[in-house]
Amino acid sequence: MSTPKPRPHIDTISQGFWDAAREGRLTVQRCDDCAHQHYPGTPVCPNCLSDKQSWAPVSGRGTLLSWVRFHRAYWDGFRDELPYNVILVGLEEGPLMLSNLIGAEPEALKIGDPLQVSFEAMDEATTLPKFRPA
Amino acid sequence: MSDFRKLKDRIAVVGVGNTSYGNFPHTDDYGLGAEAFRRAIADCGLDKNKVDGLGVCRLPYYARMGEILGLAPRWTVQFPPHGRMSAMAIIEAAAALEAGLCDYAALIYANIGRSRRVNYGGEESPGVWDPFGFTSPGAAHALMFQRHRALYGTTTRQLAEVSVAFRHHAGLNPDAVMKQPITIDDHEAARPITEPLRLLDYCLINDGAVCLILTTKERARDLKQQPVLISGFGAREAYRQSSIANFDLNFWYDEVRDVAAQTYGMAGVGPQDVDALMCYDNFSPTVLFSLEGLGFCGQGESGSFVEGGTLRLGGKLPTNTDGGHLSCSYMQGWALNVEAVRQIRGQCGERQVKDAEVVQFVAATPCSRSIIYTPG
Numbered sequence A: 001m002s003t004p005k006p007r008p009h010i011d012t013i014s015q016g017f018w019d020a021a022r023e024g025r026l027t028v029q030r031c032d033d034c035a036h037q038h039y040p041g042t043p044v045c046p047n048c049l050s051d052k053q054s055w056a057p058v059s060g061r062g063t064l065l066s067w068v069r070f071h072r073a074y075w076d077g078f079r080d081e082l083p084y085n086v087i088l089v090g091l092e093e094g095p096l097m098l099s100n101l102i103g104a105e106p107e108a109l110k111i112g113d114p115l116q117v118s119f120e121a122m123d124e125a126t127t128l129p130k131f132r133p134a
Numbered sequence B: 001m002s003d004f005r006k007l008k009d010r011i012a013v014v015g016v017g018n019t020s021y022g023n024f025p026h027t028d029d030y031g032l033g034a035e036a037f038r039r040a041i042a043d044c045g046l047d048k049n050k051v052d053g054l055g056v057c058r059l060p061y062y063a064r065m066g067e068i069l070g071l072a073p074r075w076t077v078q079f080p081p082h083g084r085m086s087a088m089a090i091i092e093a094a095a096a097l098e099a100g101l102c103d104y105a106a107l108i109y110a111n112i113g114r115s116r117r118v119n120y121g122g123e124e125s126p127g128v129w130d131p132f133g134f135t136s137p138g139a140a141h142a143l144m145f146q147r148h149r150a151l152y153g154t155t156t157r158q159l160a161e162v163s164v165a166f167r168h169h170a171g172l173n174p175d176a177v178m179k180q181p182i183t184i185d186d187h188e189a190a191r192p193i194t195e196p197l198r199l200l201d202y203c204l205i206n207d208g209a210v211c212l213i214l215t216t217k218e219r220a221r222d223l224k225q226q227p228v229l230i231s232g233f234g235a236r237e238a239y240r241q242s243s244i245a246n247f248d249l250n251f252w253y254d255e256v257r258d259v260a261a262q263t264y265g266m267a268g269v270g271p272q273d274v275d276a277l278m279c280y281d282n283f284s285p286t287v288l289f290s291l292e293g294l295g296f297c298g299q300g301e302s303g304s305f306v307e308g309g310t311l312r313l314g315g316k317l318p319t320n321t322d323g324g325h326l327s328c329s330y331m332q333g334w335a336l337n338v339e340a341v342r343q344i345r346g347q348c349g350e351r352q353v354k355d356a357e358v359v360q361f362v363a364a365t366p367c368s369r370s371i372i373y374t375p376g
């Protein structure tokens, strides 16, 4: 039995992130009270426990912190793309994100190289923030 | 005012037992757990009805396990089925025994992942990074090792030293699942799973169960075996990056340093006194991270530290003398604690470390733990 690629799990917290991504904006959750920024979203601010938080746009700039290449398909939906890369990005604003590198192979980059977000539509409902060399 | 260090040399492991390891579709978690308990009881010679503390891990239901074993404890804890729980459970049991919450604690771990075809990734464990194809604890270790390579120049041939040493030990252990010797070149040629890690960097998935029985030092004197004392332990969590499970950007270095300071401080020994190390090894890179955090070498120096057979029997720091998760059995730290006890008792046959008097367990994970065992 074939399974499609997994979709984002969208709930009341993450909804804002995926809405912004569909509009081509990368956001992280920012605390309205202490300005702490983090990703993924949390029900309260990990720094001050405030429950007033918003999805705030970030620069989309980051650096390559690490990367791997999957040779095994844990979902059938990824089988055709093997071996595919996953990168760890350190956003300029602090939070870490996992994503995929597009427009280059990670072997050609060094850890610490600059990256820029680049949005890729999965379908009409979902757009994924990916990264390319800056 | 209490201090955990008062527990030094207060609690003893008095009985250990394990099933054979492999693929056992004819039984279940409880059947395996019961067999390990039966063997641990036989090992220490305790009347099983005196067991009044029960900790279970990766077993579905503590009460069913208690029913099967005919126990009526006054202390019960169920630990979640995560690899990092073994030393956490042993420390909890030690504190419960010291506080008098129970007199004899049995800790039982059973894993039937092989027969259940557990994958440890994909749909079994949904996560926030799934849309990018990222899943599985092995991939988190691959991310960390890739970064370690870039920062410190660690090589995959150095990483191979870990798998090669543990496989050598497995060849000396009748219980081990994988005994065929391997070389560094075999490691380099193995099938990539999540690059830069290959098949031989991944732990086994097999069925089996382990049981440890603990009591106070005083009660331990009346039992069959030489008591093995818990002389030191330490603990520190790293929850800040838990949305990337099993991952830390700095290899849990600060946390394991803290754990080391607590553990060595309590036991009154240092890394130079450790006769054998039992190192949680779900994936080979975590062994390198553990060695650095414990101070066997500086941060970034573990690659050269392990070169030339350092971790092998007869080497500077015999590590995972039973073969570890990589080659003996995926008993998630539990079997390594049993191996530590058997090394202190001198029951390890061909793989015995001569005069082993200080044996250390360590797990570098989001809940890092270490325990030092010494003869009672």
Ligand SMILES: [Zn+2]
Pocket: A031, A032, A033, A034, A035, A036, A045, A046, A047, A048, A049, A050
């Ligand atoms: Zn805040």
